[in-house]
Amino acid sequence: QVQLVESGGGLVQPGGSLRLSCAASGNIFRINTMAWYRQAAGKQRELVAGMSSGGISDYGDSVKGRFAIYRDSAKNAVYLQMNSLKPEDTAVYYCRLLFKVNDYWGQGTQVTVSS
Secondary structure: OOEEEEEOOEEEOOOOOEEEEEEEEOOOOOOOEEEEEEEOOOOOOEEEEEEEOOOOEEEOHHHOOOEEEEEEHHHOEEEEEEOOOOHHHOEEEEEEEEEOOEEEEOOOEEEEEOO
């Protein structure tokens, strides 16, 4: 069974930074994609950033230039460095792992950007 555990969320002031971490454990195929999604209250879940095991990344338009995704393949971990945070970045952030036909989600971590 695959498990994803996120950490690093919290309360931060506008303009601040946070770093989210997600560690995957279990039987994971080496060719995979790990990604971060977020869901704000009353809105649909959206892609924040994703990265394949080959190092190809993609970002949502609203975070380009402010957020960066990193992976540590040896640890099956993915990180999201969030800079220049805005109140509209407030959401629950979810880690996602995909390989073959498998699709796993973490439990989510709350990020609140407020003064």
